[in-house]
Each structure stands twice: as C-alpha cells, then as structure tokens.
Amino acid sequence: MMTEFQRKKNIHYFNVLDVDKNGFIERADFEEIGGRFATSMGFKPEDAGYDQVRAGLISLWDRLEPYADTNRDDRVSLDEFLQFQDDAIYQATPEQFDDYIGENNRGLVAMAGLRPDEPFSPAQWRWFFHGFRMDESQADDVFARLDLNHDGKLTAEEVLAATREFYFSDDPDAPGNWMFGKLTN
Ligand SMILES: [Ca+2]
C-alpha cells in the first residue's frame, strides 16, 4: 500500500505522462513525448535518430499497457495506473523494483544517446524536461538537487537514488521528490 504522500507523487507522475492532459495515459502520449525528446536532441522528423528515440518511448508504453490497462480500452486511467504502480513498485521486492526501474532508467539513458555508464549533463537533463513537457525552467534546479556529489554530472546511480526516493520517501524534503519537477497536486 502507498502512503498518502507516495500516492500524491504517483498522481503527479501520471499527470506528467499524460502529456496531452486528457486524463488518460495512451500510446499517443508516448508518441508525443518521444517526438519532443527527439526534437530537443536536435533530430528532425526525417532523421533515423528521430524514429529511434520515438520508438524507445513507445516501447515504454508497450511494456506498461498489457499490465496496466486492465479493462482493455487502450488507455490507462488514473485508477489503473495507481493499481499498476502499487503492484510493480510497492508490492515488489527491492530486487524486482531495481530491475523494473533500472530497465526504465537504462532505456532513458540509451534514448539520450548516452553509453550505459555515461552521466547526464545539465543540457541533456533539460531534454528530459522538454520531452515530458515539464516546466523547463526547473530543470537546472532539479539537476542540482539530484547531483548528490555536486560534480555537475548526473550518473545512473544518482538517477536511481532519486527514483527510489521519489517512490518510497515520505520525507517532503527528499531531493528525489523533484525527479519529475515540483509536485503540484
Ligand atoms: Ca493522454
């Protein structure tokens, strides 16, 4: 079971993924995120890289949809999403969580064109904010919060630590709460 604060953060994340703000997560949201991500990386729609980045985002939907869309209407409602997150994250063992989230994070790193052990720079982190239609003016501030050793780079370990805090911490001051921008709901 999620605590109230964890639930609030998952609702925030749902709203981030619902980029067209129609109240459901659908394939079209991931297509748009992918297109925005690719554009911010400098790709044009006719470039092979554009399709690769977009396909990477759509693969996240393809992994979510079979498990989360329980009433099979090709879209994931907030209730379906919260149930899915509860199963995948809060009922999971720490190893299952690391597998699930680690795979998502590795996918993001690969989409950004980075090697698995290559950290995000502040500029690359801004792509992430642009792609998910988050408030881009917050990107540098969030980067600084998540950059735990203050070396100006965000490693996979730092992103995983932030992700873990985003999902599990009940501390309102935990830096990882900022992973998907300032909490709004
Ligand atoms: Ca939507």
Ligand SMILES: [Ca+2]
């Ligand atoms: Ca559904």
Ligand SMILES: [Ca+2]
């Ligand atoms: Ca760092």
